[in-house]
Amino acid sequence: MSFILTAVIMFGFWLLLSGHFTFILLTSGIVASLIVAYFSHELLFGDIDLKITVNRIVRLIKYMPWLVWEIIAANIDIVYRTLHPSMPIDPEMIEFDTNLKTETGIAILANSITLTPGTVTVEAKRDGKFKVHSIVRGVNMSGMQAKVEMIEGNRDV
């Protein structure tokens, strides 16, 4: 299952990059994507349940607009702090726990923390412990945490 999916994605990427549809290019594309899929299909998906994954992708797309807005706010914040003559920064390290179970959820939360105002992920462990470097004191992370837990859904894979 994951083998076929990986091969199809690889071949789609090949078509996208080449943009030509001659016989020799299509054939070599199929052969190359089959070889790559044979070696790496466990890396990309592992064992997946298609229904849960599709649900997660739909929820991830719903999460995107909020994330884009937060990214813009974060950048305006950084621009202000960079260009202000006296640089109003007061950094500290904070640690907190989350209830995230999947690696994808942890990766999404880690990258979201890095992209949103004032915080950069320093350490994200597999059991859901996070270390965050914050550029000002007293940042609250619980809102984003709840949103990523909602993407992940309540069922464990």
Next chain:
Amino acid sequence: METRAIITLVLLGIGCFFIVVASVGIIRFPDFYTRVHPAGKTDTMGQAAVLIGLAVYEGLSLVSVKLVIIMLFLAIANPTATHALAKAAYVAGLRPWRKGEPRR
């Protein structure tokens, strides 16, 4: 000038501004962990704005799809790389800068 060129101009302007501010931030901030902030966020935003501007100029074609793929890849890879850097520095025992200490 047509609308698409104006949108491209605005997005290129925003993107270039953020890219320059990211460079200034990497120079100005006092220590490694604070430099991670402009490198991870502002650079990502700047490249996204410039590449989306180019895609708008091009219209819907293979070229604009490639531009969007580059943009998405950088938007995922850049925070990941800076996070890996911050973690490596933390494991190596680099202490974060506190307010009032000298720059390093």
Next chain:
Amino acid sequence: MFDVAGIVVALAVLLVIYRVIKGPRICDRVLAVNAIGTKTVVLLALIGFMYERPQFLDIALVYALINFIATIAFLKYREMGRLD
């Protein structure tokens, strides 16, 4: 339009080179090189539009991949002392 944007991005690269040369620790330098790589991808895309040669986008895509792999490989080497 594209040439002005290209010049601005190239100037930003010049600014970051200061941090590469000065940067007191090795992680500052790697961070700056990673930032230069991101800007180079943007610059390659802009050059492709400047000369109307879309092949530059393929170079930009491959450069983005290599830049990411290079940073991760360097960090792995620093952390473990070997690459295998």
